[in-house]
Structures are given as structure tokens and as C-alpha cells.
Amino acid sequence: MFVTSDRKRLAEPDADLATPNSDARWRVIVGAVPLPLTITRRDDDTIVYVNQHWCALAGLSAEQASGRKIQEFYVDPAERVRLKAALGDRGSVSGFETQLKYGDRVVWAQLSCARFTYDGQPCVLAIVQDRTEVKKAERLLLEAKEAAESADRMKSEFLASMSHELRTPLNAILGFSDLISQEALGAVGNERYVEYARDIHESGAILLQLINDILDVARIGAGRMALSEDAFDLGDTIQRARHMVEHLAADRRLDLAVEAPPQPLRMLGDERRVMQILLNLLSNAIKFTSPGGRVAVGCRVEPGGEIAVSVADNGIGIKPEDVARALEPFVQLDASLSRQQGGSGLGLSIVHSLAEMHGGRVAIDSAPGRGTTVRVVFPAARLCRTEAGAEQSVVAIE
Numbered sequence: 001m002f003v004t005s006d007r008k009r010l011a012e013p014d015a016d017l018a019t020p021n022s023d024a025r026w027r028v029i030v031g032a033v034p035l036p037l038t039i040t041r042r043d044d045d046t047i048v049y050v051n052q053h054w055c056a057l058a059g060l061s062a063e064q065a066s067g068r069k070i071q072e073f074y075v076d077p078a079e080r081v082r083l084k085a086a087l088g089d090r091g092s093v094s095g096f097e098t099q100l101k102y103g104d105r106v107v108w109a110q111l112s113c114a115r116f117t118y119d120g121q122p123c124v125l126a127i128v129q130d131r132t133e134v135k136k137a138e139r140l141l142l143e144a145k146e147a148a149e150s151a152d153r154m155k156s157e158f159l160a161s162m163s164h165e166l167r168t169p170l171n172a173i174l175g176f177s178d179l180i181s182q183e184a185l186g187a188v189g190n191e192r193y194v195e196y197a198r199d200i201h202e203s204g205a206i207l208l209q210l211i212n213d214i215l216d217v218a219r220i221g222a223g224r225m226a227l228s229e230d231a232f233d234l235g236d237t238i239q240r241a242r243h244m245v246e247h248l249a250a251d252r253r254l255d256l257a258v259e260a261p262p263q264p265l266r267m268l269g270d271e272r273r274v275m276q277i278l279l280n281l282l283s284n285a286i287k288f289t290s291p292g293g294r295v296a297v298g299c300r301v302e303p304g305g306e307i308a309v310s311v312a313d314n315g316i317g318i319k320p321e322d323v324a325r326a327l328e329p330f331v332q333l334d335a336s337l338s339r340q341q342g343g344s345g346l347g348l349s350i351v352h353s354l355a356e357m358h359g360g361r362v363a364i365d366s367a368p369g370r371g372t373t374v375r376v377v378f379p380a381a382r383l384c385r386t387e388a389g390a391e392q393s394v395v396a397i398e
Contacts, residue, residue: 036128040070041121045080048123057130058102070126075099075106083113087124091115097131108135153222166215170208177201213346216276220353227270227357231384234267234274234299234307235260241278242297245286253291259298266384267307273354274309280347281311281374289315289371305380314371323364327352351376358382 036054040047050058050065058065058073071080079098086093092114100109110129117123180188180197188194219225242258249256267274278297285295295313302308318326326348351374352362359379366372 033127036130038065038070038126038128039118040124040126042115042124043122045070048118048121054128057107057128059105060102073100073102075101083111087113087115100128106132108132155218155221158218166211167208170204170211173204174201174208177204213350216350217346217353220350220357225357227273229268229270231266231268232271232274233264234309235265237271237275238278238297238299238309241275241282244279245282248283248286249295252286252289252293254286254289255294256286257294257296259296261299265299265301265307267378268382268384269358269378273357277351277354277376278309278311280351281376284347285311285313285315285372285374289313293371301383302377302380305383307378307380307383309376309378310373312371312373317368317370317372318364318366319368320366323366326364327362348374 033051034053036057037051038047038054039049047065047068047070050060050062052062055062055065071077074080076099083093083096083098086096092112094112096111096113098109098111100107108131110131111126112129113124113126115122115124118125177197177200179185181194181201183194188197216225238258238260242256246256282295282297289295293314295311297309297311299307299309328349348362355362355376355378359382361377363375363377364372365375
């Protein structure tokens, strides 16, 4: 073991370790280092010592390495110049990545180097960590990631471009089936055909909504969805959304409540997309609330000026560990229940994406058997102020 005075000198960049027996001690120490190691003279970069691990890495014996210039082993000699400059400034360098060549083999290496005096000469000690396999793994991971992203972009672009082709025939099916079910051009002659036409219209409407959801996800993923922003009355939008789903609530015998602000609450955003957020949240709440339950929708201005839109129900609820997954596309938390109620598992994912496009966020508070409250919070910058500059007063949602 070194005495205290030796340790002090070792901490200095140019400490002289050429005391009696120090050379022998250093050979024992560096020979025991379980990594490739070299010692080179600082004035001319000549190798004066290598350990057995370096010999194994380089495919050379210690005799073959002795007297050679260390820069011979650098793929890019400029890297050696950069390393020497760093050593000159700081005295030691760690984590220096470069490529070294040993015969026909190129090795990605991470070097840790320090200046010191060895056998009476200013030298540099370098420890080499072979990171070739790590670099190969990183490259393979990057290539796989890029391939996956490319495939995902191609999928999204394909689906987004299919909007017109998918919707056109469906709109024709919906239009003609509606004409038949309404007997707009005269009596069909058989009541069962009228019922079939209504079934076709209802099924077509469900399919069109599913296609619209998939295309929205694809457009968002492909970066093709843009907001058309303007000022609008959020309370009025909520009332219209309620009107559009009240027949669904009535079919399930649900109490559908609106807690709207007493005065107009105007916000800046894409009203059509905010309406889509509301309809998705209301449809989910109605779908997963048992008959006789309650669904409430409303909005308020938070103390900091943010706009919060809430849809609350006392339905089946969500397990705490599933809340984050509920915002992922194509996730159906209860497959058996989803098959009964229908749906693609895209509703909350679309809500999340549209909220983020507005600079907002989505928060879910839920528990099994207690129900679910989903809050979409828009930034304060989207609140349209009154002429006096005060925030609109609204009814808070409990």
C-alpha cells in the first residue's frame, strides 16, 4: 500500500512516482487492472507499457507494442490531438469516445486518461473500455426505431389519405337507406324492408363514426390535423353537445345534467374539435353508466384563468392502474364489456390528442363502482376576457 506522501503526489497531475521500487509497484498495479491499459510518453506519444488486456484487445504482444506511437491506433488522428489538448488543459479526461484500429479491426472505445510521471518521464496513462458491442446494439435499436417510425408514418399517411374513399360510399349507403326507411319516394310495400333499411342506416352510422375515429387518429399521427381557431361560447357548445346525446341517455334511462355558466364563457379554439371532445366524453360516460345513473357536464374558470371542462358519471369506473392506459389508442380496459357496449377504444385517446393540440391536458379521477370524472383543462391564454378585463364568472362543478 502507498504511504500518505505517495498518495498526495498521486493526486497531483505530474506527481513523480519514480521513487525506489515505485516502477515495480506500478507494474503490479496496472497489471491487475481488468481493462486494457497503456502508458505513453507525453513528449512523443511512444508506448512504454501495455498490460495483458490491451495485448488481447490489440492482438499484439507487449514486445510488439513497445516503442510504437499510440496515434497509429487512432482511426482519426485528429481525435488524438483533441484528447491531448483536453489533457493539457485539465490533466485528466474520462469518457472520451473514439474509434481505434487494431489491424483490420475497428473498435469503438471509451478512454479514461491522466497525466503523471512514470519512471522519471512525463507520461499519460490510458484505460480503454471496448464499447463496440454496445455501439452495435445502439445502432440496431436506432435502426429498428427508425423503421418502426417509418412504418407508423406510412400507415398514418395511408389511412389519412383514405378519408374520401371510405366516406363517399358510406354516405351513399346512409343517404339511400334513410330515404327508404322514410319512404320518401313512396311506400316500400313491405314493413320489414323499412325495418331493414333502418338497420342498414344505423349500422352505417356506427361504421362511419368508427372510420371517422380511425382517420382522426391517423391524421393526428401523421401531423395532418390542424386547428381552425376562433372565439366561441363554450356554454352554448356544451348545450348543443348535450342535445346531440340526450336520446342515448334517454334510451339508458339516465339523468343527463348540464352545469353551464350563467353568463357566456367565451374561449379561443377550434369549436368543432372541442365539440368532438365533449361528444366523445359524453358518449363514454353514457355507455358505461348503468340505467338510472347520472351524467353531468359543465365548465368553469379556474383561479389561475384556466378553463376546465368536466364530464362526470356514477358508472362502473376505472381501476387506478388502468387510468393511464385509458388514454392510449385502441385500448379497451374491459374487453367483455366493450364487446357488449361497442366502441373502438379511440375516444379518450382522441380527446387527449385534441386537448394537447389546444395546449391543454386531460385528468381522470375514477375508481371502480364510484364512477369517473374526466377534466379537460385548457390554458388561461384561451379564455376570452370581458371588455373590462375581468374573467367570466361561472358556476363551479362539484
